[in-house]
Amino acid sequence: MIVKSYAKINLALYVLDKRNDGYHNIVSLVTKIDLFDTIEIKPSKTLRILTSIDSINNQQNLAYKAAKAFFEQCHIKDAVQIDIEKNIPLQAGLGGGSSNAAYVLLALNKMYEYPLSFDELVGLASSLGSDCVLFLYQNACIVCSRGEIAYRLDYTFKPEELIIVKPPFGVSTKLAYSNLILTKHNNINRMDLVNKLKKGGPLAIMHNDLESSVFKLYPVLERIKLKIYEIVQNALLCGSGSSVFAFAQSSADQIISVFDESYFIKKATILNNEGRFLYEHYRS
Secondary structure, eight states: OEEEEEEEEEEEEEEEEEOTTSOEEEEEEEEEEEEEEEEEEEEOSSOEEEESSGGGOSTTSHHHHHHHHHHHHHTOOOOEEEEEEOOSOTTSSSOHHHHHHHHHHHHHHHHTTOOSOHHHHHHHHHHHOTTTGGGGSSSOEEEETTTTEEEEOOOOOOOOEEEEEEOSSOOOHHHHHHTOOOOOOSSOOHHHHHHHHHHHOGGGTOEETHHHHHHHHOHHHHHHHHHHHHHHSOOEEOTTSSOEEEEOTTOHHHHHHHSOTTSEEEEEEBOSOOOSTTTTTSOO
């Protein structure tokens, strides 16, 4: 089976407080974009993973962990080889590793004729990582708690072009959060984001609390944001970085011309519906 494993952007990310378990409570509006890795899953005598990036070809890879957890939870004595062609850059705030894990779960559940319900998949994804759950949803969603609670979003985005810009280094999510000074948000909740989005569109909700932390650690990222902002009057750090995205507003090529070849730069659009192939068994 071959599936596309899509990246995400956080149109809004509010960090509310720190939890007793060391994680942070967040409210974030997240959408998938049409930047993707390609995953092929095929029968094998042993569970194996092979990606186009040698440094992540090991048992710590979230996609490997996802497959292992799936077989264990379903009590299936079988194995597969997972081949991943990586196009989503690492440590970019685009969720590549979490996406791979979630799509492996969706694909295996389909391959083995749905031994797990959607709620069981959510529980399994949550045990793998905070960002994994959101990728199980077909469309955009709002995530809460540490990110493992997701709510489907009833909203259709216009087919506007995005531009993704990532410098030749990544950012550790753990470091971004550990350096964060919390800001009071007057109990913002998911319905606040939904209402703001429906009234003003995606530009009206663009916000990321992690910018203050990450920009102190990596001032070059703030300069990247400002360069883009000068052209299109919008730009935002994606998640914990290191990528910055913006609605290009017909200026994608002008933005691209500002950065040299050491940068990862990608035009993209928000996915409103990626198709039914992996989702037809579950409630819409």
